[in-house]
Every structure is written in C-alpha cells, then in structure tokens.
Amino acid sequence: MQHELVLDPAIRDWVFLPLIVIMFLVGILRHNATSLLRSDPKPGDKEQVKQSMALMRSRRLRANARYIPEEAYHARRHYFSHPTTGVFSQKLEAPPNALAMMSDPDVMQNMMKGNMATMVPQVAMMGVVNQFFSGFVLVKIPFPLTPSFKSMLQRGIPLASLDVTYVTSLSWYFIVMFGMQGLFRLVLGGSEEDESALMMSAGMGMMPGMMPGGAMPGQPVDNKKNFEQERENLSLVEHKWALAEAEDVLLAGVKLAGASGARRGAPAKAKSS
Amino acid sequence: MATAISGLTSLEQVGTTYVNARHAIRSIAFLKANRLRRPDLVLTFGLPLVDAKGAGLSQAESYSAHEEVYLAALDLDDAPLAKRCIEVLAGRFPGSFRVRTLQAMAQEAGGRFNEALSAYNAILEDDPANTLVMKRRVAVLESMGNTTAAAQALVEYLALYSSDGDAWLQLGKIYLVDSQYRKAAFCYEELLLLAPTNHVFHTKYADILYTLGGPDVKTARKYYAHSLNICPQNNARALYGLMMCCQAMASAGPARSKDKDDARKTAALLEFASTQLEQMYAGKASVSDSTVLSRMLEGLA
Numbered sequence: 001m002q003h004e005l006v007l008d009p010a011i012r013d014w015v016f017l018p019l020i021v022i023m024f025l026v027g028i029l030r031h032n033a034t035s036l037l038r039s040d041p042k043p044g045d046k047e048q049v050k051q052s053m054a055l056m057r058s059r060r061l062r063a064n065a066r067y068i069p070e071e072a073y074h075a076r077r078h079y080f081s082h083p084t085t086g087v088f089s090q091k092l093e094a095p096p097n098a099l100a101m102m103s104d105p106d107v108m109q110n111m112m113k114g115n116m117a118t119m120v121p122q123v124a125m126m127g128v129v130n131q132f133f134s135g136f137v138l139v140k141i142p143f144p145l146t147p148s149f150k151s152m153l154q155r156g157i158p159l160a161s162l163d164v165t166y167v168t169s170l171s172w173y174f175i176v177m178f179g180m181q182g183l184f185r186l187v188l189g190g191s192e193e194d195e196s197a198l199m200m201s202a203g204m205g206m207m208p209g210m211m212p213g214g215a216m217p218g219q220p221v222d223n224k225k226n227f228e229q230e231r232e233n234l235s236l237v238e239h240k241w242a243l244a245e246a247e248d249v250l251l252a253g254v255k256l257a258g259a260s261g262a263r264r265g266a267p268a269k270a271k272s273s
Numbered sequence: 274m275a276t277a278i279s280g281l282t283s284l285e286q287v288g289t290t291y292v293n294a295r296h297a298i299r300s301i302a303f304l305k306a307n308r309l310r311r312p313d314l315v316l317t318f319g320l321p322l323v324d325a326k327g328a329g330l331s332q333a334e335s336y337s338a339h340e341e342v343y344l345a346a347l348d349l350d351d352a353p354l355a356k357r358c359i360e361v362l363a364g365r366f367p368g369s370f371r372v373r374t375l376q377a378m379a380q381e382a383g384g385r386f387n388e389a390l391s392a393y394n395a396i397l398e399d400d401p402a403n404t405l406v407m408k409r410r411v412a413v414l415e416s417m418g419n420t421t422a423a424a425q426a427l428v429e430y431l432a433l434y435s436s437d438g439d440a441w442l443q444l445g446k447i448y449l450v451d452s453q454y455r456k457a458a459f460c461y462e463e464l465l466l467l468a469p470t471n472h473v474f475h476t477k478y479a480d481i482l483y484t485l486g487g488p489d490v491k492t493a494r495k496y497y498a499h500s501l502n503i504c505p506q507n508n509a510r511a512l513y514g515l516m517m518c519c520q521a522m523a524s525a526g527p528a529r530s531k532d533k534d535d536a537r538k539t540a541a542l543l544e545f546a547s548t549q550l551e552q553m554y555a556g557k558a559s560v561s562d563s564t565v566l567s568r569m570l571e572g573l574a
Contacts, residue, residue, distance in 0.1 A: 046401045050433050057435040060466050067469040068462045069492055246498040251541055253502065 005166060007140065015133050015169060022128075023176055024183070026121050031188050034117040051223040054080070054087050058230050066242035073239045081231045088231040092224040126173070130156075133169035141165040289314065291321050294329045298322070301341050312345035319345065323358060336362060343375060347382040355379055370400050374409065381409070386417045404434060411443070420447050438467045445477075454485050472504035476511045483518055494518035494542070509553060512546045516570075519543040 058080050065073050080087050134156050145153070145164045154162060156170040167175070281287055281303040291297055297318035304311055319342035322330065330338070343358035359375060366372050377392035393410045396403060407430040414423035427444045431437065445460030461478040468474060479496035482489040497518060500511040519539045547570045554566055 046433065049402050053433060053435050060436070064466045064469045067465045072459070072462045243495040243499045246495040246502060247538055247542055250498040250501055251538070251545065253505075 005137065005140070005163075007137065011136065011138060015136075016138055016172075019129070019133065019138075019169070019173065020176060023125065023173070023180060026125055027180055027184050028188070030117060030121050031184065034114075037113045037117055048223075051092075051227075055223070055226055055230055058088070058234060062233060062237050065237060065239050069243075070239055070241060077234055077237075081234050086231070088227040088234075092227065125177075126170075129170055129173045133173075136169065137162070137166040138169045138172045139167045141167060284309070287314065289317060291318055294322060294325070298330070298334055298338065301338065305341065310348070312348035315341050315345035316349065316351075320354075323361075336365065340375065344378070347378060350382070352379075352383070355382075370396055370403060370406070374403075374406050378409065381413055381416070386413050389413050390417075402433060404430075407433075408440070411440075415447075420451060423447060424451070435463070436467065438464055441467070449481070454481050457481050458485070470503060472500040472508065472511070475500035475503065476508070476514065479511070479514055479518075483514060483521070486521075490518050490521050494522070498542070507553070509550065512550050512553075515542055516546045516550075519546070 061073070061076050061080070068076075078086070081089065083089055137157070141153070143165070147164055149164050153164060153167045153171045155174075156168045281299055287300040287303055300318045301315055303309075304314060319338050322335065322338040323342050326335075339358045339361050343355050343362070346352075346355035346358065356379075359372070359379065362372050362375065373392065373396050377389045377396070380386075380389040380392065390410065390413050393406050393413065396406045397410070400406070407426070411423050411426045411430065414420075414426055424444060424447045427440060427447070431440055431444065434440065441460045441463045445457045445464070448454070448457035448460065458478065458481045461474060461481060464471075464474045465478060475496050479493040479500065482493035482496065494515060497511045497515040501508055501515070504511075519542050522539050523536070523543070550566065550570065554563060558566065
C-alpha cells in the first residue's frame with residue numbers, strides 16, 4: 001500500500017480552477033474567431049446549374065418524348081444536339097480537377113482558416129499548460145484504475161511508483177478539453193445555429209438546381225463528358241408518338257367496356273357506335 | 274418527408290390555438306412544408322415566439338420563426354409587425370441575400386414595385402442563380418402589369434431551372450393571355466414531358482392546339498382522346514373538346530376528310546362524346562340545364 005499523497009489546496013485554487021476557466025474562455029474566443037474568419041459561401045455558379053439542368057431536361061426528353069408531337073420533339077432535339085449551335089455541342093472548359101482546386105487560393109485559404117482556428121489555440125494552450133502547470137499532480141481520481149492508464153493520466157511525470165489514480169496537469173488538460181465540448185454546445189447554441197447562419201447568408205434554403213447529379217454545390221462536375229454522352233443517347237432515341245392511336249384506343253376501350261360491363265362508366269349504347 | 278419533420282399530419286392536429294413553443298414550431302413547419310398559405314395561423318403560433326424573443330428556442334428556430342411571422346405579416350398587411358421581425362433578422366444577418374430578398378418583399382407588399390424590382394436586380398447581380406429572387410422578380414413584373422417583361426424574366430429563369438413545372442405553367446398562362454398560342458403550346462409540351470400522366474396538361478395542350486386551328490385540330494383531337502384514356506371519369510372538358518374537334522373536322526368539308534376511315538372515326542367519336550356527356554349530366558343537372566345541353570349537343574353533332 002502506497003502512501004497517500006496530500007494535494008496542496010493551493011493547487012486546486014491556482015491550477016485546477018484557473019485551468020478550467022482559461023480553457024472555457026479560450027473555447028469561447030475560438031468560437032467567435034471561427035465565425036469571424038468564415039467567409040460567406042460563394043453564390044451558386046450559374047453556368048454549372050445551367051449545364052446540369054440541361055442534362056436533366058434532355059434525360060426527361062428522352063424518357064417522355066412519346067407524349068409530345070414529332071415536330072415538338074425534333075425542335076427540342078435540335079436545340080440540344082445540333083452539331084454547331086446545340087447546347088451539347090458548345091465548347092466547355094475542362095472542369096477544374098482536384099489538383100487545380102488545391103491551387104485555387106480561395107479554397108486553400110478557407111481550409112487554412114478552418115485549420116488555423118482549431119490548431120493555433122490548441123498548440124498555444126498546450127504550451128501554456130506545459131509552461132506553467134507542468135511537473136505536479138493535479139487531481140486524484142476517486143476510483144482505482146489499471147496501470148495501463150498510466151500513460152494517459154500521467155503525461156509529463158514518468159514516475160513508475162506513482163499510483164495511477166493521480167492525474168497530472170497535462171493529462172487533465174486533455175480530459176477537460178474533450179469534456180468541454182458538451183458545455184460549449186450548451187452555451188454557444190451548438191452547430192445547429194452555425195448551419196442556419198450559413199444558410200441565411202447563402203440565401204438559398206431550398207435550391208432545386210443544386211441536386212442534380214448528386215453533386216455537392218461548389219464541387220465541379222465533368223459536364224463535358226456528360227454532354228457528349230447525352231448527345232449520343234439522344235441520337236439513339238427514335239421518336240414514337242404514344243398518341244398516334246389515341247382515338248382508336250379510346251373507341252376500342254369503349255367497345256371493350258360495353259362488352260364486359262361498365263368499366264369506364266361507358267354507356268352500353270356506345271357499343272353500337 | 275414534410276410530415277416527418279414536423280410530426281404533424283393534418284391541419285386538425287395543428288389546431289388554432291397556441292399551446293407551447295414546441296408545438297408552435299412544429300405547426301409552422303407543417304404549414305410551410307405543405308405550402309398552406311395561412312398567415313392567420315402562422316401569426317397565432319409565431320407571435321408568441323417572436324414576443325418571447327426566442328426564449329426556449331434554439332437560435333435557428335427563433336430566426337426562422339421571425340422569418341415566417343414576417344412573411345405572414347406582409348400577407349396580412351401588418352407593417353409594424355413586419356418591421357419588428359425584419360429588424361431582428363437584418364441585425365443578425367446583415368447583407369445576407371435572404372434578408373435582402375425579404376426586405377424587398379416588404380416594398381413589394383407596399384406597392385412600391387419599382388424599388389422592389391431594383392432591389393431584386395441588385396441581389397441577382399451578386400448571386401445570379403438565386404431561384405427565389407428570380408421568381409419574385411417575375412411576380413413583381415406581373416403585379417406591375419408588364420407581362421412582356423414578366424415572360425422574359427420567366428424565360429430567363431427557365432433557361433436555368435427548366436424542371437420547375439409551376440414556372441412553365443405560369444409562362445404558359447402569360448402567353449395565353451397574350452394570345453401567343455405557339456409559345457404557350459411549347460410550355461405545355463414541357464409540362465407534358467415533366468408530368469406525362471397528368472390528364473389536365475393533355476387537355477390544356479389540346480385546347481391550345483384546337484385554338485391554333487388548321488392541321489393542329491387533328492393533333493388536338495388525339496390529345497383530348499388521350500386525356501380521356503388517362504382519366505375516363507368526370508372529364509367533361511376533354512369530352513367537350515373532343516366534340517369541338519370532331520365538329521371542326523367534319524365541317525372542314527369533304528376535301529379534308531376525304532379519307533372515309535377518318536370520317537367514320539370522327540362520327541364515332543362524336544357519338545361517344547355526346548353519349549358520355551349526356552350520361553354524366555343525367556340525374557345531376559336540372560331539367561332546363563339538360564335541355565340546354567341536349568340542344569347544344571345537337572348543334573355540335
């Protein structure tokens with residue numbers, strides 16, 4: 001049985017409590033800094049929307065072409081796949097690939113900002129804790145633990161004989177850091193608010209144009225390839241008008257209904273027509 | 274999905290009295306998701322939320338409550354309340370496109386259409402693909418009575434968002450009022466591509482083709498027939514249309530209907546439509562209405 005270590009009450013007053021208060025304040029500071037650094041999301045790219053909507057419209061045309069008259073179909077097909085003036089024949093700039101995205105200063109800057117906001121305070125805090133509060137035991141956990149927790153709870157004091165239940169300041173810092181997230185969510189309103197703020201400043205609560213292709217807004221799609229494929233698909237479609245026999249179907253349906261009872265609610269008289 | 278968000282499935286569950294903040298939030302979400310334009314109910318539920326200054330709500334809920342109450346206040350012409358709401362939103366989200374749109378809507382509600390229009394144009398300069406603003410611009414132009422410009426703005430919008438059926442419908446209406454039947458027909462063709470199973474679009478498209486006349490009458494007859502194929506019950510408009518088409522084709526003279534088969538088909542369709550109509554009205558219309566109908570049918574046949 002080891003000797004009980006007596007923890008100086010001054011440690012509680014001058015290390016334990018200040019540490020928590022400092023971390024809390026730094027957390028709030030970080031939250032505000034992030035919202036200051038966050039730049040407004042870029043407004044939707046008009047050309048991108050136009051292209052993906054044109055693809056959707058062409059797919060719709062292929063699927064339902066049989067419901068519109070032949071001239072109407074050909075007018076639309078001409079609009080899409082005319083060799084020189086068609087939508088799918090226009091020259092498209094190659095979409096920026098992932099590498100090009102990385103070299104885009106805007107994207108990089110945003111990523112940097114995000115990282116900075118989390119990394120800098122983290123590193124600074126660790127430095128501060130190491131500088132001022134290292135080298136002593138801060139708290140004692142009131143229940144026994146296996147020795148494997150030693151490396152987790154006693155960072156900074158590699159003392160083999162020290163009981164596992166004593167926690168050093170650096171380790172306590174980590175424990176508090178993770179434990180504080182719930183508190184921040186409570187105090188600062190959580191990420192829910194962030195999202196809505198994002199939506200507000202973007203000005204698009206529901207954006208029908210952003211869905212097609214499953215592409216995230218801001219993520220470029222290779223429409224050049226899609227356009228070529230769609231033009232090819234369109235050229236394979238043979239227009240067959242579904243309504244060519246509509247009247248015959250109607251009259252045949254009446255005769256059928258007349259013979260087999262009152263389907264369609266058609267009068268029996270109509271049979272004779 | 275809409276009901277999954279709010280947890281409410283009907284207007285009865287929403288009720289007409291304020292219960293608590295949670296219920297109010299869910300009720301407003303329900304009205305919004307189901308596109309029920311009930312500004313009175315939104316005020317019933319939203320006013321306590323706005324008055325409570327967001328107590329017991331998350332910030333997101335509070336701001337969206339402000340937005341809904343604001344829109345309802347505009348609907349009900351309650352300018353002071355609208356001002357109160359928009360001040361909160363503008364204070365929190367300065368320069369946001371959405372807030373700027375809301376502010377322009379107040380000008381629209383106040384009848385200051387030119388100001389609203391320039392505000393919308395300014396937003397579109399910064400955010401050219403903003404659907405809400407593009408549509409509001411069309412609405413303003415229509416309120417101003419400038420249908421030509423409204424149609425142009427709608428065409429601009431549809432060049433981007435071509436899968437918006439309501440917009441095609443609206444554009445078709447504008448063209449019909451303007452007597453631009455060819456263009457209106459184009460809009461309805463798009464609607465047919467969007468919703469090929471909707472018999473109303475088939476009927477409306479046939480109406481336009483019939484109005485165009487000439488060879489299009491034959492096409493119109495096919496669309497009326499197809500409308501009846503999709504929806505055989507209570508489809509009087511298509512039946513009348515069918516009769517009108519047959520009538521027009523029959524009266525076009527033997528030159529047009531020289532095809533004997535076609536003439537027989539026309540006669541059969543005429544008889545079919547008139548018997549159907551008579552049956553539809555039988556027992557439902559008063560005697561005088563029935564005589565009017567039969568006289569009319571005689572005239573057509």
